[in-house]
Amino acid sequence: MEEAMRATAPGTALRRALDMIIAGHLGALICVGDVAHVLASGNDGFPLNISFTANRLFELSKMDGAIVIDKDLTQILRANFHLNPDPSLPTSETGMRHRTAARVSILTDAMVISVSERRQVVNVYLDGRSFEIRTVQELMGMVNQLLVTLQSTRQALDRNLLRLSTLELDNYVTLADVSNIFSYLEVLMTAAEELDDLIVQLGSEGRTIAMQREQLVGDMDEEYTLMIRDYAHDSSEENAKRVRKAFHNVDASLLHQPKRVGRMLGYNDITEDSVMAPLGLRTLNRVSVVREGMADKIVDEYGSLQELMDDIEDNPERLDDIGVKNPSILADSLYRMWGRKG
Incomplete structure (x- = not known):
């Protein structure tokens, strides 16, 4: 779904074409990707195999039927293609284009775009699910x-x-x-x-x-x-x-x-x-001398932030033993957070 959003976002050629179709008060049914299964779900149409551009897609939307484009949005393969998905496939859509788009998206892995000529609404369908393209x-x-x-x-x-932080250090x-x-x-x-x-x-x-x-x-x-x-x-x-x-x-x-x-x-x-009683992971990770992964080692050694605060002044060598460089800087940093001098 996110890929579909990106493909139809402002700034893309596909979105420019959709904006042109809306501005021209036209309708359209566009299938992107899974070409083999899309073609198997319909018939007729005009084989084109021409390079994809926003202007070409806009001009082709003036014809009835669907437009079939490859997954990479590089080639327009068919125009005026008549899709005939199984009518028994469930859908809550009401308009003819939207119903067809929903059913084709269930039958195939294509991204199917339906532009309503009457309501000027664009819906994108994937696997029966849809989202509406909103204006900027x-x-x-x-x-x-x-x-x-x-x-x-x-x-x-x-x-x-x-x-x-103050409450934690006050326990x-x-x-x-x-x-x-x-x-x-x-x-x-x-x-x-x-x-x-x-x-x-x-x-x-x-x-x-x-x-x-x-x-x-x-x-x-x-x-x-x-x-x-x-x-x-x-x-x-x-x-x-x-x-x-x-x-x-x-x-x-x-x-x-x-x-x-x-x-x-x-x-x-x-x-x-x-x-x-906090372990102190959040507080310790805010101290610059505590390297990545060191906060967990300190917590494992002391059990809680309060235990660390109780011991840090009297026994700084304990921090040395577990690999903390400059334990005095760590102590000073914690005391500054506390608003007190060590």
């Missing part, structure tokens, strides 16, 4: 709403994560604090995921949006996973993936219920005021 103006309206959501959520998230994080941040993270990542789909649909028009998305989301994807590993009963990466999937699939309102979040993290007997 429609897509940008949706993009702007998501950018506002991302910006406001990221600002709130940054404030809460800064507060969380007074509650389940309510944790669940609040998970709800923000899920909103941020869901909005980013929706924006990714729109960026694909925008094609060449989406480059600036992609840069804005990167600025707003940044490393929050990794932060999300580390947060789960810090607080879940099972701190493995595999479990973190399962928990993230559960958070994503659950109704958003349930992430505002600390006890529900606690159960999803693997705890059955804690309340919103229960104190949570």
